[in-house]
Amino acid sequence: MVLGLLALGGCGQPRDLPTSDDGVVGTVVAVSDVSGIPDAPDPDGWVVTLPTAAVDDVLALAGEGTLERELRYSRFTMAPETVDELGGTVAEVDGAGRFRLDVVGERLVCRLSASRWNGEVGAAGCVRADLPAGGVVRVTLGEAGLAVEVET
Numbered sequence: 743m744v745l746g747l748l749a750l751g752g753c754g755q756p757r758d759l760p761t762s763d764d765g766v767v768g769t770v771v772a773v774s775d776v777s778g779i780p781d782a783p784d785p786d787g788w789v790v791t792l793p794t795a796a797v798d799d800v801l802a803l804a805g806e807g808t809l810e811r812e813l814r815y816s817r818f819t820m821a822p823e824t825v826d827e828l829g830g831t832v833a834e835v836d837g838a839g840r841f842r843l844d845v846v847g848e849r850l851v852c853r854l855s856a857s858r859w860n861g862e863v864g865a866a867g868c869v870r871a872d873l874p875a876g877g878v879v880r881v882t883l884g885e886a887g888l889a890v891e892v893e894t
Contacts, residue, residue, distance in 0.1 A: 767877075768789070770784040771839060785839050789854070791830060793850070794848050813869060814867045819864050851890050869888050
């Protein structure tokens with residue numbers, strides 16, 4: 743498993759992390775639909791990318807009858823060994839919500855957290871995304887589920 747360890751403190755932006763042609767940098771943000779409550783970094787946990795060919799395996803993890811369009815809202819257990827078996831890449835999210843992924847192209851992106859699952863590692867949504875080389879992305883999680891936005 744590729745684990746991007748980030749030992750960066752402070753409250754920076756993803757552009758504080760140097761980009762490369764081999765991947766993307768980004769932030770994880772908890773978004774609020776409630777007026778007056780601002781979006782905030784969603785620190786800790788992990789961002790996982792999987793080959794898009796693994797979507798059927800992820801749907802099986804999410805539960806019988808789950809459709810791909812429902813994955814952005816789905817909550818399910820995903821063990822680290824499963825990420826390895828499916829050819830995935832893991833990036834640790836730092837205390838400011840920042841991460842670096844050393845992959846590009848169309849991938850299935852999932853947000854993982856241990857705190858939401860009483861110590862078990864669980865996915866809090868997955869979605870397809872095209873990760874551009876040297877790009878900056880914003881991974882959001884809120885009422886609309888998980889989303890990945892490429893910033894310009």
